[in-house]
Amino acid sequence: MSGALDAGIAALLLGVAFRVLLARDPLGAVIGFVALGLVIALAWVRLAAVDVALTEAAIGGGVTGLVMVRAAARLPKREGARQTADRGTNWIAAGLCVLVFIGLSAVVLGLPEPAPTLAPEAAAHLPGTGLGNPVTAVLLVYRALDTLLEVVVLLLALIAIWSLSADASWRGAPPPPGPRQPTEALVFLARVLPPVGVLVAIYLFWAGADVPGGAFQGGAVLAAMGLLVLLAGLCAPPRIGDRGLRLLVLAGPVVFLAVGMLGWAVAGAFLGYPEGAAKPVIIAVEAALTLSIAVMLALLVLGPPAGARQP
Amino acid sequence: MTPAASLSSASSAFGALLVLAVIVPLCGLVPMLLCAPRRVEQVALLLLGLGGLIVGAIAVRVAATGAALDDVIGGWAPPLGMALRADGLSVVMLVMTAVVVVATGLFARTDRAAPTSAMPPAFWMLLMGLWSALNLVFVAQDLFSLYVALELLTFAAVPLVCLDGSRKTLDAALRYLLFALFGSVLYLLATALLYGAYGTLDLPQLAQHVRASGTPEPALVLALALMSVGMAAKAALFPLHLWLPPAHAGAPAAASALLSALVIKAPIYLLVRIWCDLAGPPLAAAGAPLLAIMGAGAVWLCGVMALRQGRLKLLIAYSTAAQIGYLFLMFPLAGIAGAAPWETIAWTGGALQLVSHAFSKAAMFMAAGLIAEALGHDRIADFGGLGRILPVSVFAFGLGGLSLMGLPPSGGFVAKVMLLTAAVQQERWWIAGVILAGGLLAGGYVLRVVVPALFRTGGAVAVAQVSPRRQGVALGLALVAVVLGFVPLQPIGFLAIGRAALIGSAP
């Protein structure tokens, strides 16, 4: 039964992927892409990775989808339409892709048994961290540097996007993301959903210590709520030069870095946590991260601030 | 399968310096984002000094102890946690990066006389991100951290290409980004496969697993193929160099210097780690000829393309694509039976080529930027009499070119002699032929610029003043490339520090 369900999900997944590939107009491709995100999230649930499923749904499908929808709307049709290479290239590419598929499948299906795993080791050290969710433990304790760098990736991507702005002094605001005349439904949603969303986000962040959820998922939901409000035109996008906004962006990285450096004092290692008091520190870091991630995700979707001369 | 005891399971004294090298430039982003735009540059210059000190301390420490510097993040040893490590080769890379980054910072400083030429605040922030990412690439031992570092590097490098916002550079930047992402995902796929097969992402541990098991896993074979091609794409190795010429030629001079001297070296460094540390001798021997063939193609084809260019910056960009080809000739030469790669003269020669190319290329791009600024164009055909207008810049360009041509005294000469010696000793004549022919092509394209500049009359007219300080920075970097020519013509012990311990006993 579950096998059939999984096969169904896999088939659906490939079908939707082909639809994304073959869709003629950009919007169709993007809709397929968002749908694909949901199907993949389902697959993640089936793979017993609810944390990832939440992330995939919120970021992989949701926020990425939003970026692509906005792009599809702003690009002229021909720029996003399907244009493929000549027939010969197509066939060669298809042949090589099939080869890669065969090789990759063979390798993945032939991975050594028993599968190597770090789960026992992660479990063994879990009580020391005071956390219940092993994924959060990996993200914020065992491999905390990766997570710190990941936040830096967001920050740097934001700087990179802002650097594309015609407004070199970075004072202005990104253009409003929504349509000029938002539909009533959108406005209604934007008024009703955010309070619920904020609660969900707080829950995700808070619960992330012990059950699936965490800063990224919570941040993504918060970002989605903010973007919804902006889409409906309920308020204008913030000026990126705003000191408060910048502080929000920096809160996560700064707290994380500060905790990391404190580690030298309290645990003798960068990103080491104080013995026995790890959990509160981690929660504090996660709180700051959730805020910053939310703001950065939203700003990444909004794009560079408009130049002084642009409306 | 219990993971073999890792040698990097404990931090060494001063290991924290490695973390500092990565996070200090990042910490700089905080004041830069909060202060007034015109203060950004000052903050950046301060951080350049601080970062330089940290890298200097790492170098001194490693040189003094003769052992690698280790740091275990948070006290969580691999495979569960992750480690940083600076051995001899990484220290050389760190120092090279620091010198070029600091020099670029000095080059890009706003001129009091010409405030309009100031770089935007974004440049300085991207510079900090770039530096942090490069340092991370050179010290990280975890394959996934390296993936994140590579992405960080890409995100910092791509916007540098299109700082001027023109359609041409935006197009080049987009192409660069997309192809670099293509390379990154291949690397990520390889990382996943390796984890699936060995249950760790720590390079030293993986290397030990690979050496301990008899026949290599199929996952290892596919992962090596994916990583090699992915990194080759990011390094613009022939025939995957499509993005490099427009991107490097279109960027502002300071950015081109960074991109050509440093950014493409990160994937190349990773390739060295992958093939010399991870793969194990039998696989390395099988993969090396392919890498060398790609390198030979780069030396030949991109060398001829450099000769064909009419614009100086495009010429230098193609020359970069040609010069990195030499680095790939190193792979078959360093894999001699009975000797670890880092004991060979090819290893030293390759490392020296990488480093001296960084200095000379940065100097040449800076000089080219100054020339374009002074003349208002960079058409080589109109360079007659340039030597009289910009003697220092032309001199810097020529000195840098000396290294590319492999003429003494220069780091490029010593590197070329070492690689040639290795090729001769192993009787790989075709590699020797490629090196020699590449030197001729380099001579052709360097002299195509220098000769008209020095010996033709007329043509060039200065439309703008260029700052003596900037010319001095370019000349300084070129002189560093020349001074590298004084290293002894032997395998350098420093480059072998900490490498034998990395993968356990040598094969």
Next chain:
Amino acid sequence: MSGSFSLSVFGLAGAGLVAIGLFGLIVQGAAFRKILAFNLLGGGIFLLMGVIARRGAAAGFGGDPVPQALVITGIVVAFSATALAVALLLRLQDAGEQNSAAVDDRDRAARQGDA
């Protein structure tokens, strides 16, 4: 038994998604579609990592938490890349519509803003 079957199915789906993404990345002409293909390719790789994580289920966990955490990081990185690529694409679109004089204006504005 069915667990191993599911793993194979998702492994094949991941590999298939990788192949589809590769194909799209190579043959699609428009940058927008390349960015989409890049995301398909990334999704396929993440799925494979999920399979690898599920294979490592032990110690009472449904999967090895390390690859799961890596996927979360990977998704965020892929999103950042997508956002940057789209921003570049849209900026390119704008630059194409402006004439060269506008570009010069922009440069001047940039310098004034900095000074």
Next chain:
Amino acid sequence: MSGASGVLSLLLPAAPALPCLLALLCVAPKVRRWAPAMMALAPVPALLAALLVPQGISPLSAPAPLRITLTLDAPGALLLGTSAVLWMAAGAYAAVYLRDDPARPRFAIWWLLTMGGSFGVFIVADLSSFYLAFALASLSAYGLVAHDDTPEARRAGALYLGLTLFGEALLIAGFVMLAAGSPDGNPLIADAVAGLAVSPWRDAIVALLVAGFGLKMGFVPLHVWMPIAHGVAPVPGSAVLSGIVVKAGVIGLIRFLPMDGMLSAWGAAITTMGIVTAYYGIAIGLTQSHPKRVLAYSTVSQMGVVGAVIGAGLWSGDAAAPVIAAFYAANHILLKGAMFLAVGIAAASGARCLWLVLAVSAVLGLSLAGLPLTGGALAKIAIKGPLGEGMAGSLLALSAAGTTMLMARFVIRLQASADGSSHRFPPLALGAPWLALCGGALVVPFVLFQPVTGASLASAFSAGSLWKGLWPVALGLVATTALAWRGPRLREIPAGDVLLLAERLAPAVSALSEGVGRLDEGLRRWPVAGLLVLALIVAFATALEATR
């Protein structure tokens, strides 16, 4: 004694270092004004070193990290001293000759660099310094070749640079192969050469070295650049190019070929090549109309003679051959330098004093041809030692007749090139260095003959020696007269002769370049690069899979 020799030995590093240092100082505009004066004075330490430093002193090694070892042996001292004389005379001459040229400081800088390199090449003892000095002399000489920014000079310069780089590539390959067996990365030349006999790549190394040095010396068919380059340079530039820079090849052959009889087949080959070159240079030179090109072809011919001497030494294992070859080359340095300078003197001379210039030039030419009682005759006598009386010796003796004809041709063309209408005298500052050099050229061989050959000077004046020197010159003069009286008019063969054939290849080369351009354009298309990514993945995976 040791203290004195210690101080004296400092002269050795000063010889190449001073010109290079002065050239670097010329970067400062204030110093650059004095550059012309430096041209004549910079060679002083080299001359003193050649005269005072005891030959065969133990090699002087510079402290690490400098990789320079210097030594002075007899061939090195001969070439160092005579070239210093020519550098001084030509430098003083050039300072006047170019006085109205705004680019004179630039000329002086390249002059000094070439000088530093040429001095270095005569005295360095280690492999990498030799390459450095050789490259410095060769590449800096471009500044002399292409000084006048004319289309011919550009063409000549491009050809010169191209072939020089090619020669450098040949040499670095040879050097690396030579040093590959040595434990030291940068062995002394002598040590590296000692291992040549057992090297598995012995013949390849010798071939590379002979080609690389032969290119510099102008062995046929590698001589193409020489008449072109020497023809377009300003007169003093031609003098040092033809007199000194080509000797870098001579010292190279001397240093790198072991005269122990192990390479006798190579000796035969090089001798043959030298003889062919000697006659070829004469034959083409006789058709030339410009006096400088006549001289340039004469240099080709003379370097053929030197090559033949070295080849003969190699053939028979004659350990004295190097010093004799160097003696012959030293004689050529002074004579050829003086004759080139004469071209400028003649051009500045009115009818009144032209005869004097022509007479002195004729004496110089006859000396080169080996007229008895001249210095050149001593050089010809000296080379009889290694060459012996066999066919090679006879052929080279006969070539002196050709040299006589060529020199006569030179004097005739020199007269034609002069401005006969005016009554000008060349400025004293131009004439004095030339006359001093002429004097030196005629006298110096007498001073050197006995120390070099070990034979007494009197033996050179025996009746037999006189006759051996006289008949070829007489034959040459008779032939010249006959040719002038009733000879066929020789069609001028364009300078660079065989090069013109090579230029036929130009369309093919540009087609190749176009092809590379199209290939690159194709490879840089996105779908193509994408396909290549996949193809390379498959290729790597296949190659690696094969090892499992």
